[in-house]
Amino acid sequence: MTDTQPPTHETGPSPDYTSERGEKAAPERADVLSGDFGSFDDHHPPAQELLDDCVHCGFCLPTCPTYALWGEEMDSPRGRIYLMEMAEKGEIPLEGAFTTHIDRCLGCMACVTACPSGVQYDRLLEATRPQIERNVPRSRADRLFREAIFTLFPYRRRLRAASLGGALYQKLRPATMDRLLAKLPRRLERLVAMESLLPPVSVRDAFARTPIFTPAVGTRRGRVGMLTGCVQDVFFHQVNLATVRVLAAEGHDVVAPAEQACCGALGLHAGREEESAERARALIAVFERAEVDVIAVNVAGCGSSMKEYGELLADDPVWADRAAAFSAKVRDVSEVLADALADSRAPRHRVDATVVYHDACHLGHAQKIRTQPRDVLRSIPGVTLTELPEAEICCGSAGIYNMLQPEAAGDLGRRKADNIRGTGADLLVTANPGCLLQIRKYLEGELPMLHPVQLLDASIRGVRPPGM
Ligand code: SF4
Ligand code: SF4
Known part of the structure; x- marks a missing residue:
């Protein structure tokens, strides 16, 4: 993995691009108004005015996980916005490099937090991904894998049925399984990633x-x-x-x-x-x-x-x-x-622990909710909160990203695990099951991991937090 790199003019779009873009601005807008969306179809393509908000300053680059991994401009927020602009002008097709670089984006929204110009990359990405899904044919293997995910995960009954198989598998899983999985061909790495993310299954809970x-x-x-x-x-x-x-x-x-x-x-x-x-x-x-x-x-x-x-x-x-x-x-x-803390009804019991709180991207970056979970945790007597280095960088979970892009997710997962280890905390808390699964994969057994409400619940009930 390469270290996070500061933004430089060398890695950004060339000055030529900026001046060329300025000269073409008027006819491009006229094209858009007349219904020409370049390589996009006409159903909510990325809005030109949102694209125009980006001044290509590069302040977002150090917080972008994929830029931190590869140092590639086109795997940075600025580069992806640049690609969207090119597609909007019809200069590049959606197939190929465009889809590759958008697929590699975690959708973590760290760039939205970092951007001083208020670029709404979240809205740009949400407009772009459906364009790809509608207009870019995926390989058979990719399509089947994605269909398998969306045929299973959004359905509780199917997940419950799958939990029976999962529990049996975990019971009978041979000790040599890791070695067998490591020998599978690279094209099956997504299946291996999926297997490794399976949480301990309790059929009773399921x-x-x-x-x-x-x-x-x-x-x-x-x-x-x-x-x-x-x-x-x-x-x-x-x-x-x-x-x-x-x-x-x-x-x-x-x-x-x-x-x-x-x-x-x-x-x-x-x-x-x-x-x-x-x-x-x-x-x-x-x-x-x-x-x-x-x-x-x-x-x-x-x-x-x-x-x-x-x-x-x-x-x-x-x-x-x-x-x-x-x-x-x-x-x-x-x-x-x-909101209820000022008039709290439920007495808390002590929980003596140093707790590291991991901001899930969709809570911290997307919803801007950072102080509330920390305030709730601080309401528990005995809890000492410690902060995580590189807290703004995604753990690699990102919805189904760790199944679709297992290599990048693995690099980010290990990086997050190292940072968590470095805090010396007794307990990790985070408010997203995806993050819990991802981090657990790289810190298995090293420290208990809970959702913040589980820690609060243990404090209110006066019982030992699960796993502690
Ligand atoms: S998204 Fe924001 S921070 Fe990133 S290059 Fe554009 S204007 Fe700068
Ligand atoms: S959403 Fe995350 S991965 Fe995607 S461009 Fe922004 S910071 Fe990078």
């Missing part, structure tokens, strides 16, 4: 249900709806139970509708726009019927997408207003809990 209604303890503050999620509910069911307990202990009625399904986040981040819009509509209808004041989410990636339903369905005359109203109610669980 088939357990989150209570549909849990009354508030003591005086009621309000009625909170709760997203139970797909992977979260099946493989991290204890996190959901802890979430219900802490919200109820802090005075919220908690409603977790049984009929809710996947929020569509995994698909949305992969450019599967139509499929995700359909899931969004279904979830909005479920929570409208639940008549809740807010919708609490304990998965960073899901919360980030649900806050964007308003934009996703903005063109839909039936759903636009309903989606905007839904998104306005979505809060990360740490936001709900932090």
